[in-house]
Amino acid sequence: MGETFTEISQVGEFGLIARLSEIVQPYRDSFIVKGIGDDAAVYKPTEGKVQVVTTDALIEGVHFDLTFVPMRNLGWKAMVVNLSDLAAMLATPRYALITVAIPRKISVEMMENLYFGIKSACNEFNFSLIGGDTTTTFGNMAISVTMIGEADKDMIPYRSGARVGDYICVTGTLGLSYAGLKILLREKRKFVEAEDKQNFKPNFEPFLKAIEKHLKPMPRLDVAYKLKDLKVKVNSMIDISDGLSSDLKHICRQSNVGAEIYETSLPIDDLVKKIAKDEFNEDYLMYALHGGEDYELLFTVSESELGKLNELHADVKIIGRILDREQGIKLIKEDKSEIDIESGGWDHFKIKMS
Numbered sequence: 001m002g003e004t005f006t007e008i009s010q011v012g013e014f015g016l017i018a019r020l021s022e023i024v025q026p027y028r029d030s031f032i033v034k035g036i037g038d039d040a041a042v043y044k045p046t047e048g049k050v051q052v053v054t055t056d057a058l059i060e061g062v063h064f065d066l067t068f069v070p071m072r073n074l075g076w077k078a079m080v081v082n083l084s085d086l087a088a089m090l091a092t093p094r095y096a097l098i099t100v101a102i103p104r105k106i107s108v109e110m111m112e113n114l115y116f117g118i119k120s121a122c123n124e125f126n127f128s129l130i131g132g133d134t135t136t137t138f139g140n141m142a143i144s145v146t147m148i149g150e151a152d153k154d155m156i157p158y159r160s161g162a163r164v165g166d167y168i169c170v171t172g173t174l175g176l177s178y179a180g181l182k183i184l185l186r187e188k189r190k191f192v193e194a195e196d197k198q199n200f201k202p203n204f205e206p207f208l209k210a211i212e213k214h215l216k217p218m219p220r221l222d223v224a225y226k227l228k229d230l231k232v233k234v235n236s237m238i239d240i241s242d243g244l245s246s247d248l249k250h251i252c253r254q255s256n257v258g259a260e261i262y263e264t265s266l267p268i269d270d271l272v273k274k275i276a277k278d279e280f281n282e283d284y285l286m287y288a289l290h291g292g293e294d295y296e297l298l299f300t301v302s303e304s305e306l307g308k309l310n311e312l313h314a315d316v317k318i319i320g321r322i323l324d325r326e327q328g329i330k331l332i333k334e335d336k337s338e339i340d341i342e343s344g345g346w347d348h349f350k351i352k353m354s
């Protein structure tokens with residue numbers, strides 16, 4: 001607050017692009033022949049690798065709410081959602097391109113903060129922004145990112161590769177981002193309803209870990225690189241963006257298999273249990289199964305690879321097995337009862353921002 005607000009019309013589109021390019025330059029990558037500043041960027045692919053390309057858009061009011069997402073975090077997250085997709089293909093990120101539709105309420109300084117967030121992701125995960133486009137919009141803010149990575153053709157795990165008997169593995173913990181979003185939205189509602197807005201203080205302190213997971217997600221490139229180093233044969237893989245149940249379903253559908261996961265094996269942070277139970281009187285298991293945006297990796301391996309998994313990462317857990325198609329997709333509860341998680345109907349779990 002109290003920050004300078006320069007309207008974009010004051011510097012013009014070219015002025016804006018010049019200021020933003022300055023933030024993300026210079027390149028350290030000798031494979032870039034021509035970066036930002038011409039009609040198109042030019043780069044040399046690495047010999048022997050295949051190029052892996054992905055794109056993802058973030059729309060204000062659908063994917064983010066500017067009242068509680070700082071621009072820096074937004075820039076970071078726009079990169080991370082794409083980095084996470086590349087991690088799920090065991091690809092190494094190289095280049096990104098971004099298009100932003102900018103409403104009038106966004107200042108030059110806010111756009112610079114967006115780009116500072118992008119730059120931190122570039123530095124942290126070692127890729128370069130090689131192109132961008134900005135346009136005015138009379139609607140909400142929208143960000144579209146395309147990312148290019150490289151991979152070894154024979155190591156890429158597809159969603160269609162799961163085999164009956166495979167062990168289902170997951171990184172990190174589940175449901176934390178969703179729990180953080182629930183808190184952010186609740187505090188926003190309290191603020192909107194507060195009569196004395198000047199003295200309103202959101203209650204974030206006890207929930208910071210969840211809020212951080214939502215506002216500053218990490219792509220699991222660390223695990224992807226480890227899997228490659230250890231030459232683990234990953235049969236199928238997906239990143240968890242929509243929630244464990246939806247993303248496991250993608251693997252099962254495309255591999256034409258079923259699956260069982262065990263409630264007692266699901267990695268769930270105590271804070272998720274606390275937020276679900278104490279703050280919202282809800283079932284934490286639902287957060288873990290259907291909450292999205294954790295950006296963890298979900299993958300399957302044959303039994304022969306289990307030995308390597310032990311060396312892999314303390315952060316990788318086995319949560320289930322791949323079954324025949326006919327057996328469906330089910331969760332085995334602690335009391336051994338089964339819940340069918342294939343039928344869906346979890347759309348109510350997708351939170352609308354506005």
Ligand SMILES: [Mg+2]
Nearest residue numbers: 085088239241
């Ligand atoms: Mg994905």
